[in-house]
Amino acid sequence: MKIESGQVAVVTGGASGIGYALAEAFASRGLSVVLADVRPEPLGRAAETLAETHAKALAAAGAGVAAVTTDVSDPDAVQALADTTVERFGRVDVVCNNAGVVGRQAPMWEQTPQTWRWLIDVLLLGVANGVRSFAPSMIAQGQGHFLNTASAAGLMRLPLLGPYSTVKHAVVGLTETLDAELRAYAPAVGASALCPGLVDTPLVETSAAIRPDGAETSEPAAPGEDGSRKPIPGEVLTAAEVAEISIAGIEAGRVRILTHTDSFRPARARLAAVLADVDQAAASRDGSAG
Ligand SMILES: NC(=O)c1ccc[n+]([C@@H]2O[C@H](COP(=O)([O-])OP(=O)(O)OC[C@H]3O[C@@H](n4cnc5c(N)ncnc54)[C@H](O)[C@@H]3O)[C@@H](O)[C@H]2O)c1
Numbered sequence: 001m002k003i004e005s006g007q008v009a010v011v012t013g014g015a016s017g018i019g020y021a022l023a024e025a026f027a028s029r030g031l032s033v034v035l036a037d038v039r040p041e042p043l044g045r046a047a048e049t050l051a052e053t054h055a056k057a058l059a060a061a062g063a064g065v066a067a068v069t070t071d072v073s074d075p076d077a078v079q080a081l082a083d084t085t086v087e088r089f090g091r092v093d094v095v096c097n098n099a100g101v102v103g104r105q106a107p108m109w110e111q112t113p114q115t116w117r118w119l120i121d122v123l124l125l126g127v128a129n130g131v132r133s134f135a136p137s138m139i140a141q142g143q144g145h146f147l148n149t150a151s152a153a154g155l156m157r158l159p160l161l162g163p164y165s166t167v168k169h170a171v172v173g174l175t176e177t178l179d180a181e182l183r184a185y186a187p188a189v190g191a192s193a194l195c196p197g198l199v200d201t202p203l204v205e206t207s208a209a210i211r212p213d214g215a216e217t218s219e220p221a222a223p224g225e226d227g228s229r230k231p232i233p234g235e236v237l238t239a240a241e242v243a244e245i246s247i248a249g250i251e252a253g254r255v256r257i258l259t260h261t262d263s264f265r266p267a268r269a270r271l272a273a274v275l276a277d278v279d280q281a282a283a284s285r286d287g288s289a290g
Pocket residue numbers: 012013014015016017018019036037038039070071072073098099100101122149150151152195196197198199200201202203204206207
């Protein structure tokens with residue numbers, strides 16, 4: 001689907017990081033943007049900044065910005081977000097189910113039940129809630145796209161982030177099935193799983209600040225003397241780079257959008273290992289049949 005002026009985009013987890021960068025990419029192209037986030041103050045500030053920064057592009061397109069405080073793990077709140085979007089802007093073209101948190105780095109047997117529950121509720125059911133509330137409008141319109149933020153950790157194993165990696169695999173699987181279902185009902189409605197590697201965002205800090213009782217997160221790294229976050233080793237993209245790659249991926253109709261070159265090799269290695277298992281199973285069935 002071509003992303004263009006006059007369309008309406010919804011972005012969950014829109015107060016910060018990848019979500020805010022997606023919102024900027026949409027606003028700069030003249031789309032109306034509905035930002036949703038569980039943190040009301042950062043959300044309000046983000047919506048103001050977005051409207052100011054992109055005032056010209058938004059005014060030229062007759063587009064607007066709205067903010068709706070939303071906990072994506074609450075199905076009623078996500079339905080209210082969908083209702084508000086259609087009441088305010090009349091339609092919805094792109095839904096970015098992007099809100100996210102990350103748990104503590106530890107082996108899986110040390111992860112608390114509350115950590116599992118939290119990640120499943122926000123990262124997986126948050127996406128499912130978005131799909132339930134927004135898909136009917138898109139199908140009725142005959143046009144639309146879901147961008148579900150998974151992770152490179154949804155395409156390969158990631159020891160010590162077991163719950164996160166497990167749930168991100170589920171988001172990739174959900175999105176592949178969703179794309180097939182949507183296209184069967186309306187060929188111009190589809191879905192993409194965004195699979196970034198490391199992105200320079202405050203994900204660890206935000207997660208630590210909002211984790212529920214019993215859920216665990218890693219300690220955020222101490223900031224440098226100038227207040228900046230400590231550089232992370234490895235390939236790190238900016239949220240703005242990820243947003244631009246995402247839009248290109250939506251326009252190309254990619255079901256999985258990979259962003260980081262350092263993900264290509266491990267993703268390929270996992271697929272090769274799966275293929276080897278398939279080939280071995282097929283060979284052993286052939287052998288037993290003969
Ligand atoms: N930063 C990375 O390296 C990276 C890599 C791969 C995938 N991701 C994914 O990208 C997405 C965005 O994360 P980010 O890195 O931009 O971090 P971020 O912390 O900057 O943004 C996440 C936003 O989600 C919001 N949020 C958390 N729980 C919510 C809830 N229940 N309901 C609504 N909003 C909620 C937070 O308040 C925050 O504003 C997440 O799904 C994350 O898992 C991040």
